Amino acid sequence: MARKRKQRRQQHGSAWHWKQTDCWYYTEPGTRKRVALFDEDGERIRGKENKEAARLALARIKLVDELSPPVAAANQKWTVARVFEVYLVDLHKTANPEWTKQVQNWLNDLCSYCGALTVDEFKKKHLRDWIHKKTTWNHNTQRNVIASVKAAFNFCCKFDDLEANPVAGYEKPTATPRIVAFTPEEEKQLYETANDAFGQFIKACILTGARPYSELAKITADHVVETPQGMYYLLKARSADGKSGHKTGKKTGKDRRIMLCEEMELITRKLMLTAPKGSGLPLFRSTHGRQWKRCNCVQHFCLLRKKIDLPKEKSLYAARHTFAKRTLSGYYTGKPVSIEVLAGLMGNTPSVAWRHYAQWADEYNSPLWEALGKKSSRKNAG
Secondary structure, rough: OOOOOOOOOOOOOOOEEEEOOOOEEEOOOOOOOOOEEEEOOEEEEEEOOOOOHHHHHHHHHHHOOOOOOOOOOOHHHOOHHHHHHHHHHHHHHHHHHHHHHHHHHHHHHHHHHHHEOOOOOOOOOHHHHHOOOOOOOOHHHHHHHHHHHHHHHHHHHHOOOOOOOOOOOOOOOOOOOOOOOOOHHHHHHHHHHHHHEEEEEEEHHHOOOOOOOHHHHEEEOOOHEOOOOOOEEEOOOOOOOEEEOOOOHHOOOEEEEEEEHHHHHHHHHHHHHHOOOOOOEEOOEEEOOOOOOOHHHHHHHHHHHHOOOOOOOOOOOOOHHHHHHHHHHHHOOOOOOHHHHHHHHHHHOOOHHHHHHHHHHHHHHHHHHHHHHHHOOOOOOO
16 A cells, blocks of 8 residues: 655745645744744735635735835844943842942933933043033043943853944043041041941941941941851852842852951840841831942032031041051061951952052061162051
């Protein structure tokens, strides 16, 4: 008995009959989506014998596609606003909320200036002219803004179909770090003038060297780890929801350990009585019982600075530099430490610590004086 020959499949782009519905279809190019074919009266073409009618219906569809005007090129191009929108969606999922909010403010401001431009129309001069209008921005702010704008375009080039970054070669100004520290007299004035909650927060910043907003303000009792050697705060590189747990967590992928001296251990145990494990409450809270944020910290510190007549270059972040200066000079223990040890305590790389704090390290400066036949004077820094 002769075997029945299998029916050959229709070529791609041609009409085909589906036995299950007894209707004719075609498959859209580049997809697996089937589309029903209709006659001139708008009725589905049914019956296997109506192959010629199906072919005519498909021919009408192809003719309409060929005669239809192409979509306007502007609709297919990226605008500056669209680039920033795509980037911010990802940033909200992966970055620190405070940093994300700051970047969003910058990008929204730039969008109000030239967000409607297409990427082809957007030039470096637009970015330069916009930055020049911000007369209150210092070089560090300009660097951060430019880096954020470039990061947005790079993100869409890497993970979307944007072809090129129009500001890829835009140069950032040189960073001008404000490495200043509090003297013991200034520290005493801060404690005497500030309210109890804010004074305690300043003291914790000085004793730990932690970053005020992205690290210390987030600490809860659940971050506290006790060991036979002592206590420390542990911030994971990634939080449970996938966001960065601390400032350098996304970049380094390493957990941050904030080591505590004995005085900080006593303060921590006292605070844990009012914010125990599982409560979700931050250990360091404002007078209203809320987490310290950059906004209210800056407001509080500006008022303090005005009252005690501190120099304008000294901000709350100077507490972190104070920790670095005192640790390097042996202020607390009488034993100066190396740059490498300081980097581990502060959650920095040795190169960053060297670039910022080598000026205060006697271990590295003393040989330079000795090479000239002079003796360096080691003094406990204030």
